[in-house]
Amino acid sequence: MKVVYEAANLIDAHLVRHALEETGVPVFLRGEALLGGMGELPLFGLVAVCVPESAWPEARALVETLPIAMPALGAQDEDDPGPLPQPA
Template identity: 75%
Template structure:
């Protein structure tokens, strides 16, 4: 097994995992079960996304094409409707 991506959080690790599994590449997440552990385990850490050696070149190309850790597009529309009134707000 080779590391194809080092994810800083669980969400990124699973995004990469699902992208690779969609291409029928087997994936193993190393360190996933240790996230948030107490005691001598770090509360936050790196999750390693690993694939078999044979498919590593294909997997690394897929991961490189993913939009991970990129700033949002400055010309993008905001997610909410800017013209909509907020309605009733709590006191």
């Protein structure tokens, strides 16, 4: 199995999983059962969407077209001020 997508949260992982399964790609969610131990585990990189190595190129191409795939860090447009501050 090879990681095709590092999910931000469980919902994000399931959205990618269902999109891949619709095209016939078998999917395994790594770390899904660990979410209950958040106090003892790292906050990021816990849940990953994995596919067989033979299906990775097809899966990666599909993940890149999904609207939930986040752009790489540092790829933000200079004219975009970023997220607005939230009230406390």
